[in-house]
Amino acid sequence: MKAQRLGAWIAIAIGASYFIIPLLGTLEFSLRMRRGAYSFDAYESVFADLQFRETFGYSMLMAVLTIAFGMLLVVPTAYWVRLRLPQVRPIVEFVTLLPLVIPAIVIVFGYLRLYNSSSILPLTGSTSGTNALLMFSYMTLSLPYMYRAVDTAMRAIDVRTLTEAAESLGAKWPTILFRCIFPNVMSGVLSGAFITFAIVMGEFTMAALLNRPAFGPYLQLVGANKAYEPSALAVIAFAITWLSMGLIQLVSRFQKSASPKA
Amino acid sequence: MAFLTLTNIQKSFGLVQVVHNFNMGIEKGEFVSFLGPSGCGKTTILRMIAGFETPSGGSVVINGKDQGALKPNQRNIGMVFQAYALFPNMNVHDNVAFGLKVAGASKTDIDIRVKQMLGLIKLEHLADRFPYQLSGGQQQRVALARALAVKPQVLLLDEPLSALDAKIRISLREEIRQIQQQLGITTVFVTHDQEEALSISDRIVVMNAGRADQIGTPFEIYNTPATRFVASFVGTLNIIEGKVADPATGAVTIGGQRIALKEPIAGLKGGDSISLALRPEAASIAEGSKGDTSLPGEVVSTSFLGSVIRTKLRVGDDVISFDMFNDPGITPPVAGENVSLRFAAKDLLVIRE
Numbered sequence: 001m002k003a004q005r006l007g008a009w010i011a012i013a014i015g016a017s018y019f020i021i022p023l024l025g026t027l028e029f030s031l032r033m034r035r036g037a038y039s040f041d042a043y044e045s046v047f048a049d050l051q052f053r054e055t056f057g058y059s060m061l062m063a064v065l066t067i068a069f070g071m072l073l074v075v076p077t078a079y080w081v082r083l084r085l086p087q088v089r090p091i092v093e094f095v096t097l098l099p100l101v102i103p104a105i106v107i108v109f110g111y112l113r114l115y116n117s118s119s120i121l122p123l124t125g126s127t128s129g130t131n132a133l134l135m136f137s138y139m140t141l142s143l144p145y146m147y148r149a150v151d152t153a154m155r156a157i158d159v160r161t162l163t164e165a166a167e168s169l170g171a172k173w174p175t176i177l178f179r180c181i182f183p184n185v186m187s188g189v190l191s192g193a194f195i196t197f198a199i200v201m202g203e204f205t206m207a208a209l210l211n212r213p214a215f216g217p218y219l220q221l222v223g224a225n226k227a228y229e230p231s232a233l234a235v236i237a238f239a240i241t242w243l244s245m246g247l248i249q250l251v252s253r254f255q256k257s258a259s260p261k262a
Numbered sequence: 263m264a265f266l267t268l269t270n271i272q273k274s275f276g277l278v279q280v281v282h283n284f285n286m287g288i289e290k291g292e293f294v295s296f297l298g299p300s301g302c303g304k305t306t307i308l309r310m311i312a313g314f315e316t317p318s319g320g321s322v323v324i325n326g327k328d329q330g331a332l333k334p335n336q337r338n339i340g341m342v343f344q345a346y347a348l349f350p351n352m353n354v355h356d357n358v359a360f361g362l363k364v365a366g367a368s369k370t371d372i373d374i375r376v377k378q379m380l381g382l383i384k385l386e387h388l389a390d391r392f393p394y395q396l397s398g399g400q401q402q403r404v405a406l407a408r409a410l411a412v413k414p415q416v417l418l419l420d421e422p423l424s425a426l427d428a429k430i431r432i433s434l435r436e437e438i439r440q441i442q443q444q445l446g447i448t449t450v451f452v453t454h455d456q457e458e459a460l461s462i463s464d465r466i467v468v469m470n471a472g473r474a475d476q477i478g479t480p481f482e483i484y485n486t487p488a489t490r491f492v493a494s495f496v497g498t499l500n501i502i503e504g505k506v507a508d509p510a511t512g513a514v515t516i517g518g519q520r521i522a523l524k525e526p527i528a529g530l531k532g533g534d535s536i537s538l539a540l541r542p543e544a545a546s547i548a549e550g551s552k553g554d555t556s557l558p559g560e561v562v563s564t565s566f567l568g569s570v571i572r573t574k575l576r577v578g579d580d581v582i583s584f585d586m587f588n589d590p591g592i593t594p595p596v597a598g599e600n601v602s603l604r605f606a607a608k609d610l611l612v613i614r615e
């Protein structure tokens with residue numbers, strides 16, 4: 001028993017060091033821009049870079065839009081499938097998993113063929129069109145996580161009976177969806193949202209090939225051209241990711257105390 | 263015309279017909295129970311009244327208005343579900359207020375009505391609780407208040423008590439009945455518990471495989487079951503097989519013994535098989551007990567049920583059970599004992615198949 005526990009701790013320690021040492025290394029390196037002393041010069045340089053602010057803001061905006069439109073697509077879909085079309089659920093699940101199987105680069109070349117400036121729907125012909133296309137591609141990328149998170153949250157409540165209860169009380173479907181269903185799957189919606197946020201902030205392929213000023217390509221650019229800033233950026237990106245994860249935890253705990261089923 | 267009229271209701275799911283030609287009129291303020299085994303179509307009929315299923319044929323008319331073209335949210339029908347189905351994100355007050363809010367009532371009206379409803383179910387003090395902070399019985403009472411808050415034309419309850427434990431089940435069913443009478447609301451209650459149906463209903467519909475076998479008051483259903491199914495499902499009636507001796511005088515033979523029933527037997531001729539029912543409490547093996555008829559039998563088993571002792575007896579080819587009141591002064595019969603079962607011939611009921 002004791003030995004087993006010790007073994008477990010050793011395993012955890014090895015795993016943690018595999019993860020923590022490079023991180024500490026990166027952090028330490030990012031602080032060494034000034035010769036002979038630790039400083040936040042690299043971070044200052046990053047934050048002072050106009051491009052950093054632009055790309056970061058752009059990606060943030062894209063992430064928010066992706067989350068909003070993604071949820072408007074995913075929640076009603078998952079709801080409808082659970083309520084009315086349970087037999088097509090395996091198909092829908094399969095479709096939502098496709099983005100995990102098909103490489104982003106394949107998807108983006110497909111987009112470029114379908115929506116190029118000489119096609120019927122020339123989305124890439126204008127900046128706003130390309131932005132929309134990029135957002136749709138982010139929605140596609142985050143679909144597996146969003147759908148799963150929302151669907152799991154829906155499993156925890158009896159969607160069908162709740163819908164019928166609301167209907168018998170005279171409610172129409174927008175009321176049912178936004179007052180009775182959405183709030184009860186909020187934990188799923190939020191964890192889907194944070195994962196989406198993390199994906200969008202770091203995504204490179206789509207943004208680079210659609211030639212949009214996103215954070216992912218900027219990271220790559222800085223990585224190729226500077227010494228200390230990339231480490232600082234890595235640490236920042238890492239902090240954002242952890243913040244998202246922490247928020248997921250917080251929200252799901254909050255949800256639990258508001259309703260044990262969710 | 264009755265307040266709620268179901269005419270020739272049919273329902274098929276694919277090729278399977280689960281409700282056959284269901285006809286019934288329910289009066290305003292009446293409490294009707296649908297009683298039947300699992301899968302007999304009780305829920306399906308209820309859902310057709312509520313509008314969640316569309317009948318394959320027939321019509322649902324409430325208060326003179328055909329409901330066929332109305333969606334569930336246009337029918338103003340209160341529904342209480344087995345699984346409570348309270349909205350987890352709303353507290354008790356908001357759950358009860360939901361239907362009123364949807365209907366666009368003013369905040370003051372809502373607060374007055376919600377208070378009134380919570381008073382009815384005696385849960386005023388829990389208005390701020392969320393569903394997960396309530397016991398099952400409390401949740402179901404809130405669900406009842408929520409359904410009643412909008413003053414529905416008809417209240418439908420689908421096995422509202424089956425998720426609760428025995429004690430709460432009994433107290434809550436009495437509470438439901440009392441609230442129903444107080445409000446005078448037309449109510450359809452679905453259950454597969456015969457005692458529940460007998461104890462709280464004005465009328466009972468005994469359902470068997472998508473058909474109504476019998477519709478009647480609890481007294482009629484229990485004492486004069488129309489079919490063998492009703493006889494065996496409601497109460498624990500004993501079925502004794504016999505042969506018709508003389509239909510004109512109502513004479514039958516059971517185990518070689520000639521017994522005169524209380525009335526002539528219609529539709530059967532001499533020598534036909536006949537099923538007769540005997541209620542457990544109408545028979546006795548005690549010496550000197552009432553009854554003009556006795557049949558010899560052998561005790562199979564005895565079980566102690568508290569206030570009564572139920573004994574199973576083999577008479578001819580049939581096993582009959584009967585009850586006697588528990589009495590410390592008597593010794594219960596033991597298995598293998600030969601006894602004679604006494605009863606009054608007039609208590610034998612002719613059962614149609």
Ligand SMILES: Nc1ncnc2c1ncn2[C@@H]1O[C@H](COP(=O)(O)OP(=O)(O)OP(=O)(O)O)[C@@H](O)[C@H]1O
Nearest residue numbers: 275280298299300301302303304305306307453454
């Ligand atoms: N949506 C459906 N699709 C196909 N068959 C169904 C559907 N709903 C019910 N049935 C079938 O109809 C029959 C009657 O079902 P119903 O739910 O009305 O029974 P019930 O009397 O309420 O039973 P229980 O006491 O178990 O609730 C059952 O055989 C059931 O399998």
Ligand SMILES: [Mg+2]
Nearest residue numbers: 304305306420
């Ligand atoms: Mg049912």
